[in-house]
Amino acid sequence: xxxxxSTEWVLHCAATLAQLEPGGTASAAQLAxxxxxxxxxxxxxxxxxxxxxxxxxxxxxxGGFRLARPAAEVxxxxxxxxxxxxxxxxxxxxxxxxxxxxxxxxxxxxxxxxARTMKDAxxxxxxxxxxxxxxxxxxxxxxxxxxxxxxRLGQGR
Amino acid sequence: xxxxxSTEWVLHCAATLAQLEPGGTASAAQLAxxxxxxxxxxxxxxxxxxxxxxxxxxxxxxGGFRLARPAAEVxxxxxxxxxxxxxxxxxxxxxxxxxxxxxxxxxxxxxxxxARTMKDAxxxxxxxxxxxxxxxxxxxxxxxxxxxxxxRLGQGR
Numbered sequence: 001x002x003x004x005x006s007t008e009w010v011l012h013c014a015a016t017l018a019q020l021e022p023g024g025t026a027s028a029a030q031l032a033x034x035x036x037x038x039x040x041x042x043x044x045x046x047x048x049x050x051x052x053x054x055x056x057x058x059x060x061x062x063g064g065f066r067l068a069r070p071a072a073e074v075x076x077x078x079x080x081x082x083x084x085x086x087x088x089x090x091x092x093x094x095x096x097x098x099x100x101x102x103x104x105x106x107x108x109x110x111x112x113x114x115a116r117t118m119k120d121a122x123x124x125x126x127x128x129x130x131x132x133x134x135x136x137x138x139x140x141x142x143x144x145x146x147x148x149x150x151x152r153l154g155q156g157r
Numbered sequence: 158x159x160x161x162x163s164t165e166w167v168l169h170c171a172a173t174l175a176q177l178e179p180g181g182t183a184s185a186a187q188l189a190x191x192x193x194x195x196x197x198x199x200x201x202x203x204x205x206x207x208x209x210x211x212x213x214x215x216x217x218x219x220g221g222f223r224l225a226r227p228a229a230e231v232x233x234x235x236x237x238x239x240x241x242x243x244x245x246x247x248x249x250x251x252x253x254x255x256x257x258x259x260x261x262x263x264x265x266x267x268x269x270x271x272a273r274t275m276k277d278a279x280x281x282x283x284x285x286x287x288x289x290x291x292x293x294x295x296x297x298x299x300x301x302x303x304x305x306x307x308x309r310l311g312q313g314r
Contacts, residue, residue, distance in 0.1 A: 002158065033256060141270065
């Protein structure tokens with residue numbers, strides 16, 4: 001069970017955008033340089049975040065990405081699921097209904113109890129990430145971090 | 158984020174062994190036929206469960222697999238992690254320390270707050286599966302299921 005490496009990228013990019021002044025943006029090229037990441041692949045992930053409504057993309061010479069909502073309204077779950085989808089990692093192929101042990105149809109009207117239990121666990125994972133916003137993350141960064149982030153992205157006051 | 162299809166296999170095999178009479182066993186070939194699964198690949202998974210101490214393997218003409226502990230002491234987490242490992246699906250490659258935005262070393266003595274948040278979610282997933290045992294699963298099966306399972310595996314009284 002693995003999330004793609006780009007999960008770390010988009011979480012850090014989102015946390016970076018959350019540190020900019022209101023209205024500030026950062027381009028895919030800037031963010032790629034900021035974290036030393038492959039720009040074309042990162043750009044695809046940032047576009048997925050935009051399609052999911054987590055980022056806004058602006059065009060023009062000073063265009064780039066910014067959060068579509070205040071940091072306190074952007075959960076880590078929304079970021080992770082924008083690039084990895086919301087599907088449970090457990091796939092139920094209904095093997096209870098196949099082979100010599102196939103359960104009778106009347107016992108299979110409800111989802112399999114094992115699939116339900118795995119779904120409960122996935123729901124617990126989702127609730128955990130739904131309970132943390134980018135504002136919570138920023139509150140746990142060192143005090144000097146946001147100023148440094150803005151300065152290095154050329155957005156100091 | 159995907160678990161292997163064999164996760165469903167081992168959960169159902171474990172639940173099946175939990176329905177046998179005390180001391181009863183089922184072989185890899187029996188379980189493969191029971192669920193119409195590829196026997197060699199299933200056998201590898203069952204061996205992983207044995208190495209992890211979830212199953213015992215007995216040899217001889219009536220040999221096979223059985224639970225190493227009472228069903229009430231076998232958690233779904235122990236089964237899933239026996240075949241998929243206990244690693245978090247989120248991989249932190251410390252991109253906070255690379256590129257133009259690299260955080261200073263003194264800010265990186267603690268694990269990254271994003272990695273900690275992702276670990277919290279994985280811990281929530283693990284706690285959920287650690288709170289459900291095979292005995293809980295059996296209690297939620299239709300009343301007739303265990304007798305049918307034993308009969309079809311040639312272990313009726």
